[in-house]
Amino acid sequence: xxxxxxxxxxxxxxxxxVSRVVNNNPHKVNQATRKxxxxxxxxxxxxxxxxxxxxxxxxxxxxxxxxxxxxxxYYAEIVRGVQDMADQYGYAILLLNTDxxxxxxxxxxxxxxxxxxxxxxxxxxIIHGEKVLSSxxxxxxxxxxxxRHKVDFPAVIIDNVGGAMKATQHLIELNHKxxxxxxxxxxxxxxxxxxxxxxxxxxxxxxxxxxxxxxKGDLTARSGYLLAKELIQKEKPTAIFAANDLMAxxxxxxxxxxxxxxxxxxxxxxxxxxxxxxxxxxxLTTVEIxxxxxxxxxxxxLVNLIAKKNAEKLRWxxxxxxxxxSTAKRKLGKE
Amino acid sequence: xxxxxxxxxxxxxxxxxVSRVVNNNPHKVNQATRKxxxxxxxxxxxxxxxxxxxxxxxxxxxxxxxxxxxxxxYYAEIVRGVQDMADQYGYAILLLNTDxxxxxxxxxxxxxxxxxxxxxxxxxxIIHGEKVLSSxxxxxxxxxxxxRHKVDFPAVIIDNVGGAMKATQHLIELNHKxxxxxxxxxxxxxxxxxxxxxxxxxxxxxxxxxxxxxxKGDLTARSGYLLAKELIQKEKPTAIFAANDLMAxxxxxxxxxxxxxxxxxxxxxxxxxxxxxxxxxxxLTTVEIxxxxxxxxxxxxLVNLIAKKNAEKLRWxxxxxxxxxSTAKRKLGKE
DNA sequence: ATGTTTGTGGTAAAGGTTTTCCATCAAAGT
DNA sequence: ACTTTGATGGAAAACCTTTACCACAAACAT
Numbered sequence: 161x162x163x164x165x166x167x168x169x170x171x172x173x174x175x176x177x178v179s180r181v182v183n184n185n186p187h188k189v190n191q192a193t194r195k196x197x198x199x200x201x202x203x204x205x206x207x208x209x210x211x212x213x214x215x216x217x218x219x220x221x222x223x224x225x226x227x228x229x230x231x232x233x234y235y236a237e238i239v240r241g242v243q244d245m246a247d248q249y250g251y252a253i254l255l256l257n258t259d260x261x262x263x264x265x266x267x268x269x270x271x272x273x274x275x276x277x278x279x280x281x282x283x284x285x286i287i288h289g290e291k292v293l294s295s296x297x298x299x300x301x302x303x304x305x306x307x308r309h310k311v312d313f314p315a316v317i318i319d320n321v322g323g324a325m326k327a328t329q330h331l332i333e334l335n336h337k338x339x340x341x342x343x344x345x346x347x348x349x350x351x352x353x354x355x356x357x358x359x360x361x362x363x364x365x366x367x368x369x370x371x372x373x374x375x376k377g378d379l380t381a382r383s384g385y386l387l388a389k390e391l392i393q394k395e396k397p398t399a400i401f402a403a404n405d406l407m408a409x410x411x412x413x414x415x416x417x418x419x420x421x422x423x424x425x426x427x428x429x430x431x432x433x434x435x436x437x438x439x440x441x442x443x444l445t446t447v448e449i450x451x452x453x454x455x456x457x458x459x460x461x462l463v464n465l466i467a468k469k470n471a472e473k474l475r476w477x478x479x480x481x482x483x484x485x486s487t488a489k490r491k492l493g494k495e
Numbered sequence: 496x497x498x499x500x501x502x503x504x505x506x507x508x509x510x511x512x513v514s515r516v517v518n519n520n521p522h523k524v525n526q527a528t529r530k531x532x533x534x535x536x537x538x539x540x541x542x543x544x545x546x547x548x549x550x551x552x553x554x555x556x557x558x559x560x561x562x563x564x565x566x567x568x569y570y571a572e573i574v575r576g577v578q579d580m581a582d583q584y585g586y587a588i589l590l591l592n593t594d595x596x597x598x599x600x601x602x603x604x605x606x607x608x609x610x611x612x613x614x615x616x617x618x619x620x621i622i623h624g625e626k627v628l629s630s631x632x633x634x635x636x637x638x639x640x641x642x643r644h645k646v647d648f649p650a651v652i653i654d655n656v657g658g659a660m661k662a663t664q665h666l667i668e669l670n671h672k673x674x675x676x677x678x679x680x681x682x683x684x685x686x687x688x689x690x691x692x693x694x695x696x697x698x699x700x701x702x703x704x705x706x707x708x709x710x711k712g713d714l715t716a717r718s719g720y721l722l723a724k725e726l727i728q729k730e731k732p733t734a735i736f737a738a739n740d741l742m743a744x745x746x747x748x749x750x751x752x753x754x755x756x757x758x759x760x761x762x763x764x765x766x767x768x769x770x771x772x773x774x775x776x777x778x779l780t781t782v783e784i785x786x787x788x789x790x791x792x793x794x795x796x797l798v799n800l801i802a803k804k805n806a807e808k809l810r811w812x813x814x815x816x817x818x819x820x821s822t823a824k825r826k827l828g829k830e
Numbered sequence: 831a832t833g834t835t836t837g838t839g840g841t842a843a844a845g846g847t848t849t850t851c852c853a854t855c856a857a858a859g860t
Numbered sequence: 861a862c863t864t865t866g867a868t869g870g871a872a873a874a875c876c877t878t879t880a881c882c883a884c885a886a887a888c889a890t
Contacts, residue, residue, distance in 0.1 A: 522867095
């Protein structure tokens with residue numbers, strides 16, 4: 161790898177001059193000299209070493225993003241949003257998976273500190289406990305979280321409670337009496353908020369809160385399938401609200417297997433509107449959240465946070481109920 | 496951020512000694528001294544700065560992974576495999592999306608060079624042209640690709656041709672005469688290989704090669720839906736082989752909307768076996784490729800490449816046809 | 831004629847680490 | 861008593877960059 165020294169030697173100037181040319185430093189450099197330097201740079205295909213630069217400037221243009229699992233489309237979409245925004249600002253992204261394991265979170269944080277990351281975006285799992293907080297150290301002023309956490313970081317919040325209420329109300333309006341809920345683990349704030357919305361809506365409409373209609377899973381299609389199967393056999397709901405689309409897929413799959421028609425015998429609502437939920441059969445009624453934009457917003461906030469300007473503390477995203485065939489058959493098959 | 500100097504001062508030793516303790520250097524250090532140092536380290540919660548270390552050692556324990564799009568579950572699964580393996584070896588992952596744009600690939604490569612990445616994993620798109628090759632420079636010896644490329648890098652290869660043949664043969668054995676194919680862009684080697692497999696199988700069985708039964712799309716569910724819709728209306732195939740599961744979902748969705756039953760009126764086969772394809776309705780017949788393991792294998796090869804040992808040049812992954820309900824109705828609904 | 835600004839370029843420090851090479855001392859060997 | 865060896869610790873170089881500071885000449889102002 162060619163260094164600034166090689167370039168300087170070839171162009172017959174000092175390294176300071178090369179640096180000035182590379183960084184468009186206001187310090188003047190003669191046209192002729194600049195040209196020589198530029199040629200030398202081209203000749204070596206020289207790029208300044210980011211490690212050295214980062215070490216000196218205490219800025220690496222790298223941020224970490226810590227999520228439970230990239231193979232979950234929900235997070236993948238968020239990451240894509242973060243990514244694109246990061247790209248625009250010239251930031252690199254260090255991706256870290258936790259599988260919701262608190263120890264791994266801490267390990268990842270230390271890792272990011274070693275690498276002198278400029279900031280962190282968190283999503284999924286809950287940040288709690290002294291240990292996480294203290295591991296953050298100097299990074300603590302440069303954290304943006306997605307979703308609610310015990311700790312008061314700048315955050316991008318999604319109206320999960322409201323969304324879940326809309327979904328549940330929709331089922332209520334369709335006259336369903338026995339509305340089941342299949343949700344996620346307590347580790348997930350998102351999952352917890354969605355149960356709350358479900359319960360709120362039921363209470364508001366004076367439904368009995370028989371909690372035997374709710375189940376907890378792990379937000380995978382498989383888990384949705386298993387839970388729905390059980391629910392269908394035992395509690396025989398007429399509708400199921402799933403905490404995310406993946407689980408809703410599993411639920412519909414279970415319904416079909418049990419000989420139930422969707423939506424006639426069992427209505428199903430999901431949450432997230434992941435990319436292909438409109439191509440499910442039947443197309444899935446679900447609550448849309450703009451995950452891509454959530455990710456992009458988080459990154460934007462982090463950039464501002466790092467630049468210490470415009471210290472926005474909260475960005476709120478609304479949800480939207482998308483009624484498709486899994487709850488109410490439309491007359492004509494058009495989208 | 497505490498530095499090695501702070502620790503040294505607090506423990507009343509030189510930085511050399513601290514370094515020795517931190518890195519378990521064979522150079523002996525007295526038990527008592529070691530203890531003092533360890534305490535100082537704990538006190539500051541000291542971690543060696545990876546930038547400084549990387550600069551000196553010319554090793555950053557960071558690799559880049561360049562893919563078309565992380566929000567595509569196919570790539571997300573690969574990345575997850577890479578990630579977990581990287582984690583085991585202590586590597587960090589820099590994630591870069593290209594959207595199959597050649598210029599972005601080059602930009603990303605330069606970026607990784609600036610950051611002194613230890614290696615690169617490529618997947619999707621084709622690496623071609625002098626420009627990419629020359630941009631690689633010193634990294635060129637530390638590249639692993641997933642899938643076939645014009646250039647001869649160490650690679651993890653998936654038997655796409657064979658898989659596509661199995662899928663097509665399966666449809667042939669089910670006595671389908673008009674078997675359509677909906678595929679991906681020419682930019683994607685994977686997509687091209689899958690058409691080849693499809694054509695090979697047809698030719699082998701003496702089918703006429705009427706290419707009006709094939710369509711090219713962009714590997715999204717939406718594209719699958721559009722293409723299938725068109726195919727259904729014009730060419731009326733009895734079976735469709737989609738180049739990936741996402742497109743297959745779109746195709747089934749289109750079939751249902753056109754009043755066709757799957758598999759009775761239209762059989763559909765996908766490719767990839769993404770996580771929830773078994774929870775589709777009907778469960779999707781598809782060709783399984785172990786994406787997670789492909790990713791893990793790629794990372795393993797890269798680690799060895801970097802360590803210059805065991806210079807494995809090729810890792811081959813077989814595919815497996817999973818027959819589910821989208822092509823042949825089973826008697827009993829068990830999985 | 832002297833002092834001041836402007837244009838241009840170089841020198842050297844600093845950032846945090848690892849490791850080579852020395853230095854010292856005590857114990858062991860001759 | 862003298863040399864060798866082993867244990868232990870420190871000083872300093874190197875990795876590559878940016879920038880504050882200095883130097884020098886030419887042009888300008890007084």
